[in-house]
Amino acid sequence: MGADWSAFEHRGPIRVEGGLRARSKRGSIGSSWWSRRFVDVLERVCDRGRLSRGRAYARQGQVLSIDLSPGLVEAAVQGSRPAPYEVTIRIEAYGEERWAAVEDALARQAVHRAKLLAGEMPPEIEDVFAELGTDLFPRDLDMRCSCPDWGVPCKHLSAVLYLLAESFDDDPFLVLAWRGRTRARLLGALAEEPEERDPLRVDDVPFAERLADFYAPGATAHRQERRASEAAPDLLPRVFPPPPAVADALTAAYRRLRDTP
């Protein structure tokens, strides 16, 4: 088996088109505190060398899919064999009772709902779990891969873990979903998207009624009043953080917009 494995390895993994690719910037995961916490977990179970090999692997796009459900992450990774390897990572999913207690505690401070609704994981949430004697972030991971490598985690697992950390960066609710609570369940009615309305829509006067003044303005567009304070051009990315992978470059670009010639 060992010989087989080294033969496969020699050939290298089968190249994949359209796999899940890791982000560009070197070592850019952990830009938010919650994904940094997950990286801490990773570094406990997996030394740096393996993790960086996993990242390189992920960059090549070898991870075909990742599915997350309560307690379970399942992924398919293309290795050197024709059939992709199956990767599973399990943590404890909390039951109804425990979640009810967590929700109760979360409701006691508006900061949790406010930040979650604004797309952020409130740092205080860890304390809430701690007070209830549980953890939000897993201390340990039950990881398996169908590959013949006996090192744990293997590079396939490492690649999946790496991508998982990136996903947490983008969507704080994934951590909670893994523990068994989706965003919709957690926020209840608050998670409903506000009713759709298009603030830019107007009722046009049909051309048929505008034949006599076809070239004329139909109404007055009142000149915009001058802005009281000159808004900093980077307010948008400050209030609504861009995707982490490109955040720094974009925020810098916004700041330069005021110098428009």
Added chain:
Amino acid sequence: MLVHGVWTDEGLAFWAETPADQGSLPGARRHGEQPAPHPFAASATRVAAELRIDAASAPDVTAAPGFGAAAPPVPPEARQGAVLGFHRPTGQAVGRTLELLLPGSAREPLPSPETGLLPGVARPRLRRWQVPAVVPSASETLRLLAALTPSEAPQHRETGAGGSSGSGRDSHGTGAAGRAGTYRAVTATLRHWGAVAEFADGLVRRGRVIPQLVPFEHPAGPGDRPGMPGDPPDASGAGRRWAAVWRAVVTGGDAAYFRELALAMPPACRAYQAERPASDVLLEALDAFADALVRRALAGRPLMEEPRAREAAWTPEGRWLAALTGADPSCADVPRLREELESWRRTVLSAESAARVCFRLVEPAPEPVPFPEDVPQRDEGGWRVEVALRAADDPSLYVPAERVWTGEPVPGLPRRPERDLLAGLGRAARLYPELERALRVPHPTGLTLDTPGAYGFLRTAAPLLQAAGFGVQLPRWAGRTRLGLKLTTRTASRQGAATGQGFGLRELVDFRVDLAVGDAVISEAELAELARLKVPLVRVRGQWVELDERQLKAALRAVAGLRSGQASAAGILQEVVRGGDEELPLLEVDADGVLGDLLSGQAERRLAPIATPEGLDATLRPYQERGLAWLSFLSELGLGGVLADDMGLGKTVTTLALLVHERAAEPTLLVCPMSLVGNWQREAARFAPDLRVYVHHGQGRDASRVAGAELVITTYGTAQRDLETLRGFAWRRVVCDEAQAIKNSGTLQSRAVRSIPAGTRLALTGTPVENHLAELWSIMEFANPGMLGPRARFRTRFQEPIEARQDERAARELKRATGPFILRRVKTDKSVISDLPEKMEVKEWCPLTAEQATLYRAVVDDMLAKIDSSEGIERRGLVLSAMAKLKQVCNHPAHLLKDGSRLAGRSGKLTRLEQLAEEILAEGEKALVFTQYAEFGSMLQPYLAQRLERPVLWLHGGLPKKTRDRLVQRFQDDPEPMLFVLSLKAAGVGLNLTAANHVVHVDRWWNPAVEDQATDRAFRIGQRRNVQVRKLICAGTLEERVDAMIERKKALAERVVGTGEEWLTDLSTAELREVFRLTGEV
């Protein structure tokens, strides 16, 4: 040539009508509903030349074979540009033949109003027309549109001595002229696109853009474009390409303006191929413009450097970032990034919900324990920031968080307001982390702060939150009350201005300067205590004051130098106008006596009015008597003044009253635009018949006559030409009428009138000076040279803070500095309105230009010869025709010639109409403009719309009822100041146009009944303001003489002339010659 803009799938396309060709070419032959070539559209090559798009940079235009015939197939590269907001290498314009949906007959489309032609088609229908056009690149388009923005246009207003002076007016009327490389927007469609481009520019400057990764169709497979190094093969299949683009983010107030722009968009802007929804077209255009503007802003500074050799290839995100700058937006798809970007955009757009979170800073309740009065108190707490929700579309619906948490539904707020409240608080906490403290409870309602915390909120958080779209309410004193100086003066003789005789500016007064906070004086000890506390927010005598380090230091320095003593009134005046300095402004002035009256800016109300002087053939209204007293008061002090009353309040008669009242030994020199010389002359003759008036103007002017005159009238142009001569006289005063003419202090005209020595000076202006600060400085510099200090200081001290930041404090300080010298009453002042009649009728005499005079004489000679040799019905017909022709000459040469030539600068009447319209619009009001000639109305409307940059509606007999109703409704309901040009025949009766409080009769029907009926469109039930009616009359022409005859006859029997012009046909040829003859100055 009239250039229009229409949005296409490749970007903004420019096409043009050539009105001269209209009707002269064979109409279109179309087969059924097949599109036919537009018969009077210019070729794409000519459009490019008109726009001055460099021919070399528009190779497709010149090279395209058979251009303008069949539509050439759109090359793939161009299609690619389409979706992406027409990215093409800079400068490269492409020629196209567009299919536009335009109204017209089967033979030809209706001409646009800018052609000045009346539509000749009774029942137009929408049909498809093939129109040659040019589509420049996005950057080129923005450059073209930037040349049309309003910020530039008002500078072109005629200020000088009218058209005949030969001063260089450029021919905006034809649109061909303009500065090199720019193009003036003559058409409403281009003006609209100019506004769209300006909107996009504002969005980009404020960072209201968001980058996206979007697909676009590309028929050719990948690989036809020079790839970048490390370009991976396109993973997502052939035919689909991807691009990095910037899109506009339009929310809140921007969305409101967006809707207005969409509603205003002329149909012709969105008639490409089909009737397209205005919102769609506008959004596409905004996105395209915003993308090009961002690329321009980031030019040369890519977001992602190209990977250095040997290192890893471009990462997909890197490729996308790199494609966000530069000319080429294409990149590879990165599905995950694309989805993240889309969800980011959704978050940004949906955050704009129906309610927004507001923060209100509430100061602590007043101290319950009484502290010693004079010790400033340090306050440790008790500040509160209250949280509330406010409906986006109804700012008056303000719901405190407490109420939101009750869970009761609030009408007008979204269904789950607590969601909006929480999400808003979560976002606000990113800008103002302190807020998190308030969120430790289940139902936050606010945040308590200590005093430094409150100061931090005021200074740092509030502006940031406000800029990010949150509502912020601060206490009234915020940004207002601060440390400054108080000046107290006392005169020895306690005389009020009412008996101000003998008071002179050289008189000595006692003065004292104190430190003050708001209106309270503080002692040196108190200041020391403030400095010791070292807090930026302190309560002094119950009033909160923001103190910054800089100010405190300046105050400590100033304490040492605080003075008291004696100074001349002139010195004090200068000190008050100077207004302290940046750190320690002069907050309060307490002066008594005459000086107090002057400094208060209320002298007009405190002075004893001067009754109508002997020798003035008019009765002054009470506010005019007060105005006269004010003018006289300033004159006696040797100070210059600015009389800036609303138009119609009688600045002319008040000025004449001053001269009659004074009867000074030296003459007054009055400088005015050419168009007003005749008016002044006639008003002087009417109201002050004994005043010796000499008009120093024209060929026969003779300066030796100045000596015998009391009033010398001249034009700005002549004053400049004869400067040396005029400087040689001793003038009692120099008066500038329409002082806007000297608004630019650097011009030769301004310098000329300023350099004429005079005892005192007076500026008359009808435009609200407080809205044009640069102008205000120039006018003050004329009236009181040096008083406001150097222009540069004025700009940093007042103009920039007020114009850029709406700094109220600077505005108040400016008002105090200029108040003593400016008298401005508006029609709606309580002290004025009761003195005004409900309807005022004024005649305005306008000069003819040299061209008009020549034409006029030629018509008179020609027609009199014909009339002389005819009789009976033929003679009657000739007389009426002569009348009509002469009236047309008086209106405008182009009206008689009907040659579509330019309008600007060729008619004294039109120049006067423009001046009047500008003043009316500047006062925020609306006017009806009547003409009896529909063809003249068709010329006026587009011209005035372009010159005034306000809506100008045009109602004539050719409009369907629905359109008329819409125009009338818009005029009545839209708060925007605007003009309504009406054909006397089409609009004389029936319409209710009470939104107007001005009526201008451009030409005369000479039937008072008909004119009054038209006037009554505005002056009827529902009119709450007084109505000003103006009749324009060309001086020295038949208009003036027929008017005089009517006035005479009217006195005898109104009925006699009630029949219009018919009675004129009975006059003998000799009598007619008398009526027609051109007399007097031209």
